[in-house]
Amino acid sequence: MTQQMQQLRHLFPQDVPPSILASQLLAVAFVLFLAIGAVVNKRKLRQFNGPPLAGYSRIWLFWQSVNGRLARVQFAAIKKHGSVARIGPNLLITDDADIIKHMSAPGSRWTRSPWYDGVRLDPRYDTVFSTRSEKHHADLRSREIGGYNGRDIDNLESDIDSRVTDLINLMRDSYNGITMDFATIARLFTLDVLSTVAFGKKFGFMASNKDLWDYDATISSFQLALELVVNHAAIRWIFHSRLMQALAGAKVTDRTGLGPALGFARAQVAERFSATNPKVKRDMLGHFVTKGLTQLQCEVEAFLQIIAGSDSTTTTLRCCVYLLCGSPVAYAKLRAEIDAADLSYPVATYNEAQKLPYLQACLYETLRLYPPLFGLKSKLSPPEGDTIKGIFFPPNTEVGLCDDAMCRNPVIFGLDAHLFRPDRWVEASTEEKVRFKATVECVFGSGRFLCLGRHIAFIELNKGVAELIRNFDWAMADPMRGIDAHTHNVHLQSNMNLVARPRT
Numbered sequence: 424m425t426q427q428m429q430q431l432r433h434l435f436p437q438d439v440p441p442s443i444l445a446s447q448l449l450a451v452a453f454v455l456f457l458a459i460g461a462v463v464n465k466r467k468l469r470q471f472n473g474p475p476l477a478g479y480s481r482i483w484l485f486w487q488s489v490n491g492r493l494a495r496v497q498f499a500a501i502k503k504h505g506s507v508a509r510i511g512p513n514l515l516i517t518d519d520a521d522i523i524k525h526m527s528a529p530g531s532r533w534t535r536s537p538w539y540d541g542v543r544l545d546p547r548y549d550t551v552f553s554t555r556s557e558k559h560h561a562d563l564r565s566r567e568i569g570g571y572n573g574r575d576i577d578n579l580e581s582d583i584d585s586r587v588t589d590l591i592n593l594m595r596d597s598y599n600g601i602t603m604d605f606a607t608i609a610r611l612f613t614l615d616v617l618s619t620v621a622f623g624k625k626f627g628f629m630a631s632n633k634d635l636w637d638y639d640a641t642i643s644s645f646q647l648a649l650e651l652v653v654n655h656a657a658i659r660w661i662f663h664s665r666l667m668q669a670l671a672g673a674k675v676t677d678r679t680g681l682g683p684a685l686g687f688a689r690a691q692v693a694e695r696f697s698a699t700n701p702k703v704k705r706d707m708l709g710h711f712v713t714k715g716l717t718q719l720q721c722e723v724e725a726f727l728q729i730i731a732g733s734d735s736t737t738t739t740l741r742c743c744v745y746l747l748c749g750s751p752v753a754y755a756k757l758r759a760e761i762d763a764a765d766l767s768y769p770v771a772t773y774n775e776a777q778k779l780p781y782l783q784a785c786l787y788e789t790l791r792l793y794p795p796l797f798g799l800k801s802k803l804s805p806p807e808g809d810t811i812k813g814i815f816f817p818p819n820t821e822v823g824l825c826d827d828a829m830c831r832n833p834v835i836f837g838l839d840a841h842l843f844r845p846d847r848w849v850e851a852s853t854e855e856k857v858r859f860k861a862t863v864e865c866v867f868g869s870g871r872f873l874c875l876g877r878h879i880a881f882i883e884l885n886k887g888v889a890e891l892i893r894n895f896d897w898a899m900a901d902p903m904r905g906i907d908a909h910t911h912n913v914h915l916q917s918n919m920n921l922v923a924r925p926r927t
Contacts, residue, residue, distance in 0.1 A: 468820065473500050473509030481511050481655060488650050494797060494910045497825040507814060507822070514801065514821045518828035520865045525811050526822065527870035532805035535560075535872075536821045538798070541653030544730055545723040546663045546672075551875065552727055564875065567724070570710030571875040573882075577705040579620065580882065584770040586616045587886050589629045591769070591894050595925050597632055602900040606741050606919040610639045613737045614729075616883055621728050622691040623706040626684075639917075641680035642734065646911035653798060653912070681730070688725035692718060728876075735795030736880045738914045743789040743888055745906065745919055746843045748897050753845050757781050761893050771893075776885035784848035786884055787863055791830040792843055794866040795880075798912040799823030826866050835862055895923035 468478070474496070477483040487493045497516050500508040507517045517523070526533040535555040543553040551563040573579040590612045594603075611628035618626040628635055652662045661667055675686035694702040695709065696718045703709060707728075711721050747754045760781045767775060776782060801823035804816040816822060831840045835858060837847065851859060867874040874880075891897075900920035907918045 467513060468509055468515065468817065471507055471509040471515055472504040477510045478512060481514075484511055484514070484654055485651065488647065488654065488911070491647075491909050491911065493650065494827055498828045498831075501825055501828040506828070511821070513819070514799075514823065515816070516799070516823050516825050516828075518825050518832055519812070520829055520862045522811050522814075522822070523824050523829075523865050524869045526802045527868060527872045529871050531870070533802045533809065534805075536801040536803045536823075537656060537659075538653050538801045538821075538823070541649070541659050541662075543663070545726050546668060548719055548723045550723050550727040552731065561871070563720075564871075566714035566716065567711060568875060569714070570707040572878050575705065575710045575713070576620070576707060579879070580773055582619045583616055583879075583882055583886060586612065586619055586625065586629070587770045587890050589615065590887070591890055593629050593632060594895065594923055598923060600922060600924045602920050602922055604917065604919055605744060605921045606906070606916045607634060607639060609740045609744075610634065610733065610737050612887065613733045613740065613883070614638070616736075617728060617732045618687070620879060621707045621725060621732075622688070623704045623708070624691065626687065636683040637679045638681070638684065642730075643909075643915050643917070645681070646913060646915060650798070650911040684729050685726055688729060689722050692721045692725060695721070731796070732876055732880075734913050735876070736883055738793060738795050738916075739786070739789055739880075739884055740887055741916050741919060742793040742914065743785060743884070744891060744897065745899075745916075745921070746789060746792070747785065747892070748899050748921060749902070750843055753785065753843070754892075754897070756845075757785055758892050761889055766889070766893070769890075770886055771889045773882045773885055776889050779889070780849060781845060782885065782889060784845035786881075786888065787848060787860065788843055788845045790866060791836070791859075791863045793914050794826035794830060796866070796913055797826040797910075800868070800872075824865070829865065830863055832862075835859070891923075894926060896926055898922050 474483060477500075484493070487496045497508075497510060500510055501516060501518050506519050507515045507522070510516050525531065534557060537555075539553050539555050543549055549556075549559065551560060551567055554560045554563065569575040590608070593611075594608065598608075611632070611634065614628050615625045618624060626635070634640070648662070651658045653659070673681035673685050675682060675689060677683060677686075691708060695704075695712045708721060708725065711724060716724070747757065760779055764771075764775065764779060766772075801821045804818060804820040804822065806818050808818045808820075809816050830836075833840045839847075848856065848859060867877045898921065900922050904918075904920070906916050906920075908914060908916045
């Protein structure tokens with residue numbers, strides 16, 4: 424027995440074997456380590472206020488996630504403690520669009536935080552959304568932007584028109600006056616649009632009129648795990664380990680969930696890199712190939728497009744239609760505007776839709792109340808720290824955005840900021856409209872981190888909502904019931920039961 428053990432021996436019962444004594448000492452040391460670490464954590468950012476337990480450990484953050492409260496408690500923290508509020512040992516949250524724009528501006532020394540390591544959905548390689556390397560991000564962005572903005576894609580708008588027509592035909596033929604879960608229909612539509620634009624070939628969800636791979640259910644159950652992965656380093660390490668990927672990762676051989684979508688994407692990529700007869704198309708994937716992305720890079724970017732692209736647009740389309748059904752005044756105004764407009768047939772052009780002010784008001788009001796992706800998307804302050812609007816952020820401090828608090832800020836949007844009221848955009852002065860739009864568009868990021876898929880999403884939403892209102896009379900199937908919804912990085916809905924009848 425060591426001399427130190429002998430000195431501590433009198434503190435413990437004399438009949439305890441040395442091995443048990445050593446275990447007890449290790450346990451005590453471990454508890455002391457955690458306690459001291461918690462105290463040190465608490466002192467790091469003590470100048471910022473927040474929920475009392477949040478500053479000691481990320482266990483508080485973990486507990487809010489597993490109980491589905493993370494989005495609400497962020498909002499509550501800012502409401503109670505002000506912006507900027509503390510929700511972790513080294514994690515702050517803000518609702519200030521100016522701070523977000525400063526962090527993301529070209530030339531800013533703020534960088535992506537470890538949060539982005541968690542959105543590396545394919546552990547083999549980083550995407551333009553997950554990479555934390557400024558150089559790699561800038562390189563990927565410059566090579567991919569021509570595909571996302573449609574500049575180098577043939578028939579971008581007409582391809583989306585084809586899928587909008589499929590949607591209208593599906594509803595007219597299969598759901599004429601019949602209760603439908605619009606949450607599912609919206610998912611089928613956005614997945615077929617995404618696959619058409621990205622790969623030049625649709626998945627075929629609408630043609631089958633069903634969720635072919637239980638994709639929606641899989642995504643819904645996956646979001647809690649993803650929220651834990653992006654917010655907790657230990658869980659992220661486990662999730663990205665080879666063992667976990669072998670046991671639970673999506674595989675091209677899967678028949679349900681993400682695997683079939685992954686297999687579809689890799690098959691399309693393989694066709695473009697065939698050694699004997701490579702397929703050439705001027706679609707998004709073709710643009711990536713032309714710009715020199717490798718086969719592996721194309722595969723991981725394709726998987727990102729399927730997951731991120733469908734979730735964000737699906738949420739906005741679902742919420743916009745449902746909110747209109749629950750707002751008779753707004754619904755009537757939008758329908759009157761669409762009926763009075765000289766729109767192309769069978770699908771309005773994007774340019775025509777953009778000129779409908781009340782349609783734009785409805786879309787932006789939906790984005791304001793239900794941001795498509797409201798994860799922390801946090802950034803790290805530079806090594807020397809930084810001062811923004813008089814607030815000093817110490818070196819390597821993580822600062823995230825609370826989209827809900829930003830977009831429901833009564834100082835900006837009025838005392839009724841919690842209500843769906845598209846008229847606020849019509850009634851606002853020119854100066855107010857600029858401030859409204861600049862604030863809401865921060866949900867897509869800003870500066871060098873602006874979402875590349877934003878342009879395609881707006882085309883899809885403008886055309887989709889315009890044609891759904893032009894072609895059908897809408898009503899809630901059971902206004903007293905409402906919908907089932909939960910939030911983990913994105914808003915997830917089900918049982919969004921609506922009835923649509925073709926207009927004559």
